[in-house]
Amino acid sequence: MTASPLLSVRDLTVDYPSRSGPVRAVNGVSFEVTPGSVLGVVGESGSGKSSIGYALMGLTDASHAILGGAVTFEGRDLLALSRRDWRKLRGNRIAMVFQDAMATLNPVMPVGDQIGEVFRFHRPDMSRKAIRAASLELLERVGIQDAARRIDAYPHQLSGGMRQRVVIAAAIALKPALLIADEPTTALDVTVQAQILGLMQELSREQGMAMILVSHDLDVVGDVCEDVVVMKDGVVVEAGQVDDVLSRPRHAYTMQLLNARPSFGAGHMQAEAAHG
Amino acid sequence: MADDVLLEVSGLVRHFTLSGRLFEKPRQLTAVNDVSFSIRRGEAFGLVGESGSGKSTIGRIIARLTEPSAGSVSFDGVDWLALRGKALRDKRRDVQMVFQSPYASLDPRWRVRDILAEPLKSYTDLKGTALTARAAELMQQVGLNPDWIERFPHQFSGGQRQRIAIARALASGPKLLIADEPVSALDVSSQAQVLQLLRNICTEQGLAMLFISHDLSVVDHLCQRVGVLNHGVLEEVGPTSEIFRTPRSDYTRRLIDAVPGKKRRAAERAVHA
Numbered sequence: 280m281t282a283s284p285l286l287s288v289r290d291l292t293v294d295y296p297s298r299s300g301p302v303r304a305v306n307g308v309s310f311e312v313t314p315g316s317v318l319g320v321v322g323e324s325g326s327g328k329s330s331i332g333y334a335l336m337g338l339t340d341a342s343h344a345i346l347g348g349a350v351t352f353e354g355r356d357l358l359a360l361s362r363r364d365w366r367k368l369r370g371n372r373i374a375m376v377f378q379d380a381m382a383t384l385n386p387v388m389p390v391g392d393q394i395g396e397v398f399r400f401h402r403p404d405m406s407r408k409a410i411r412a413a414s415l416e417l418l419e420r421v422g423i424q425d426a427a428r429r430i431d432a433y434p435h436q437l438s439g440g441m442r443q444r445v446v447i448a449a450a451i452a453l454k455p456a457l458l459i460a461d462e463p464t465t466a467l468d469v470t471v472q473a474q475i476l477g478l479m480q481e482l483s484r485e486q487g488m489a490m491i492l493v494s495h496d497l498d499v500v501g502d503v504c505e506d507v508v509v510m511k512d513g514v515v516v517e518a519g520q521v522d523d524v525l526s527r528p529r530h531a532y533t534m535q536l537l538n539a540r541p542s543f544g545a546g547h548m549q550a551e552a553a554h555g
Numbered sequence: 556m557a558d559d560v561l562l563e564v565s566g567l568v569r570h571f572t573l574s575g576r577l578f579e580k581p582r583q584l585t586a587v588n589d590v591s592f593s594i595r596r597g598e599a600f601g602l603v604g605e606s607g608s609g610k611s612t613i614g615r616i617i618a619r620l621t622e623p624s625a626g627s628v629s630f631d632g633v634d635w636l637a638l639r640g641k642a643l644r645d646k647r648r649d650v651q652m653v654f655q656s657p658y659a660s661l662d663p664r665w666r667v668r669d670i671l672a673e674p675l676k677s678y679t680d681l682k683g684t685a686l687t688a689r690a691a692e693l694m695q696q697v698g699l700n701p702d703w704i705e706r707f708p709h710q711f712s713g714g715q716r717q718r719i720a721i722a723r724a725l726a727s728g729p730k731l732l733i734a735d736e737p738v739s740a741l742d743v744s745s746q747a748q749v750l751q752l753l754r755n756i757c758t759e760q761g762l763a764m765l766f767i768s769h770d771l772s773v774v775d776h777l778c779q780r781v782g783v784l785n786h787g788v789l790e791e792v793g794p795t796s797e798i799f800r801t802p803r804s805d806y807t808r809r810l811i812d813a814v815p816g817k818k819r820r821a822a823e824r825a826v827h828a
Binding site: 323324439468469470471472473476495496497498499501502525526535536538539540541542543544545 | 605742744746770772777799810811813814815818819823824
């Protein structure tokens, strides 16, 4: 038996109005996320993968995008939520991490205060002292060295990897049931990418937190996710368990994406030709 | 063999002065620290490292876009860094660059015809219909329809724009192509096509390439030899197959360990072998 889903997306459509009529960015997408599981949403630019993330976070305004279909999270219909309800849910039960940590963080506020904001907003009864202690603990939790000193640092004083750790710390502050990460490591160096992905997996396991990893990189998704949804032009072209989809892709587009990336360790093309 | 060598870089150093805060002494950063390597004729040489490792600075020094603090570069038997004025302008044709973002490297107000005509006018005697014919030929070489030559860059996709940038780099008939992260800004499927194009062009024309990248899989695939940079220091240099199969430096090993999808792909190769 499969566990009952934490998140269920049915026939989701996202339309963006334009002068020449609405543009359908997401066209009838369906998937489920069970508690604690990790789903990868893969596609190239324009595939609609980020639009799904925004829709699931309630970050699309009626004037800005028209949503259709059904999205159920912890038994609630997300598409029917009021702004007020969204503010209670967002950052609390569902949190999001974006690609560009520098754009996510406020440049003129110490990073500790930015994590503290989550508590001030959602836990108004917490004392300042308790908030600072909790923020410090989170910074340590996400592997920031010398956290007691870094808590008062401004974003520009931290490296890109550390900034993304701060963003993750703020995202997991209230132990959300679902973390949506949109290209969280694309702007980072490979070694830092490996560390951040490892951290996210560890947090997911320890806190039983489900994750949706939106990425263009099938190799990253293959390392981190259990299930995968492959998107092209707003439509799911293939979905299933990561191992199945990546080792036995059925759709030509998935195959194309897989073959587009050279395989590390396969050797040099000309060398192969010479030996072959 | 020594006479195979096209480019010889030795003891390259580049300092940058970081202006400190008020009343603070300016600090000095050594972006490139005593780097030596050589590239043979027709060879694809990869320079890998993380951001801040100095790989782009080395490319820019060789392209004579910035000056080193110390060291020497010999290119095709010429003391490359001693070139000045007209001699430098003449010789620039031999070393051409392809940059990371074709969104930034192509002037949006220029038609492709003009983008390709500029290097042709500077470095060849071609005029009129002969020049137009050569521009069309360059378009074909990079897999673009020559009829599109009157279009503007914004009418092309990212992959197509990078093809235009490559055509522009080829126009002067260079001996060395410096490609600085040429596919990092592109979608995965256009990445593969542009890499394939670069490889074919280099093989067909016997062109050497300095391929600067953070992506070990791509360098493994494309380059015969590789140098690994870490904070301005060349950790190791040698044939790609040796360096990536049996790395001697801990840093190279760390880079390799971080390559995503490595285990799965190795397992799959084992199945298919």
